[in-house]
Amino acid sequence: MDDSVRVLLVDDQELVRTGLRGILRPRFGFDIVGELDSGERIVETVARLRPHVVIMDVRMPLVDGVTATRLLSAVPGSPPVLVLTTFEDEETLAGALRAGAAGFLLKGVPAEDLQRAVRAVAAGDSWLDRGVTGRVLAAYREGVAPARLGPEIDLLTPREREVLSLIGAGLTNTEIAGRLVLGEGTVKTHVGHIFAKLDVRDRAAAVVFAFDHGLVQPRRDP
Missing domain, CATH: 3.40.50.2300 (Response regulator)
Structure with missing residues (x-):
């Protein structure tokens, strides 16, 4: 094949x-x-x-x-x-x-x-x-006030919130697994739960959510 x-x-x-x-x-x-x-x-x-x-x-x-x-x-x-x-x-x-x-x-x-x-x-x-x-x-987010955590974030467990913040930082599942000392399958399960709970369709949408809700701060280059 x-x-x-x-x-x-x-x-x-x-x-x-x-x-x-x-x-x-x-x-x-x-x-x-x-x-x-x-x-x-x-x-x-x-x-x-x-x-x-x-x-x-x-x-x-x-x-x-x-x-x-x-x-x-x-x-x-x-x-x-x-x-x-x-x-x-x-x-x-x-x-x-x-x-x-x-x-x-x-x-x-x-x-x-x-x-x-x-x-x-x-x-x-x-x-x-x-x-x-x-x-x-x-x-x-230029000129936009920092978003406050909405009710959706309360649906996430502490571990799921941690995984979401790393997704927002641009890490892949493999990198997240290494950072959190988890199996890659476990990370994929967490990601699936995050998508379902937040009703986001993909990782890009999850990144937007993470930034919009203050889990990751945009970095400005000098």
Whole structure:
């Protein structure tokens, strides 16, 4: 059985797509099943090619990455979106998080980080670069008073709240397991309970909840 990670590339720059093709090669366990230079045909293309992960640029002609992510997220069973960013527009990135993106990745990261990010997102984890997460959420909350803990947070056990704070900090299930000295299966169980209790659909939404409710503080770069 072929266990390659099927990837759809969505970026209007041919040079970027060429670089991604070079890093996500079959011999490394990836299969580039298609490419788009805009998010215009994202829903129909995903339905036809059935990728495991969509790598999405933010700024593109016709239909931008935020809109394309929102359209895709509205389709049940759609694959996770890993957004590529250059930090040019943090407000747009915050919008991508709200639209349902599963992770953010800096263009120009080492090849190993890109490969790890794609595998993590394909496995149902998030990949939120620490620097990206802090700046995106800082932009989102700019000028907004810190949120108070709402009644939903009371549904979580102390351990679940601890796991949620680490999700908000951008840690994967494997990293959380190591930090808390728990089995990875136990962490996955906690994550499932958190999603159900808070009625959030994915890790990105859990990250927003963690920041909005003061469990993680956005970090501002100097």
